[in-house]
Amino acid sequence: MMSTMLIDCASSLNDDDSLPVRVPAPTFAYLHWLAQECTNRDKPLARFLHNLLPSALADAILRAVLPQDCHKIRAELDRLQHEKEQCVQKRDFDSAAASLKRQNVLRGELLELVGEPVIIEPEHIRKALAQLGYDQPVPV
Numbered sequence: 001m002m003s004t005m006l007i008d009c010a011s012s013l014n015d016d017d018s019l020p021v022r023v024p025a026p027t028f029a030y031l032h033w034l035a036q037e038c039t040n041r042d043k044p045l046a047r048f049l050h051n052l053l054p055s056a057l058a059d060a061i062l063r064a065v066l067p068q069d070c071h072k073i074r075a076e077l078d079r080l081q082h083e084k085e086q087c088v089q090k091r092d093f094d095s096a097a098a099s100l101k102r103q104n105v106l107r108g109e110l111l112e113l114v115g116e117p118v119i120i121e122p123e124h125i126r127k128a129l130a131q132l133g134y135d136q137p138v139p140v
Contacts, residue, residue, distance in 0.1 A: 004035075005035075005049060005057075006034060006049070006057075007031060007032065009058045010031055011023075012055070013058055013061065018077065018107045018111075019062070020111050020118060021061075021065060021066070021119075022118070023120045027119075030122040031125065034138070034139060045129075045136070057128060057129070060132050061120060061125065061128040064124050064127045064128045064131060065118045065120065070110055073106050073110045073113070074110070077110075080099045080102055080103045081099075084096045084099035122140070125138070126138040126140075
């Protein structure tokens with residue numbers, strides 16, 4: 001269960017082409033190892049991760065590694081995605097196309113702001129867990 005959650009989190013970061021981040025194989029290996037360390041639900045980290053959504057951890061990792069301006073752009077991208085979906089439901093395809101066009105511009109701005117993709121390291125995972133409220137040492 002923990003293995004799936006941690007790997008799903010990292011995979012979601014890699015799968016989103018609009019995000020200027022990449023999770024390399026060594027970080028996936030660390031997450032797999034960390035999940036194995038959490039097989040016993042009596043461990044504090046296992047209990048903490050049990051109630052955590054992969055998307056919450058992914059968001060915390062992004063907050064830990066990306067500049068503040070990136071978060072504003074990501075929030076606007078999310079808003080535009082919701083707006084676009086509503087336009088499609090209403091069959092207002094011109095407005096949906098305008099939202100998509102604006103999303104594409106913002107994705108370009110996001111990539112330009114960061115430059116090279118940020119490589120997610122185990123330290124970023126530990127920092128994100130602390131930001132989410134885990135107050136104990138995370139195994140290294």
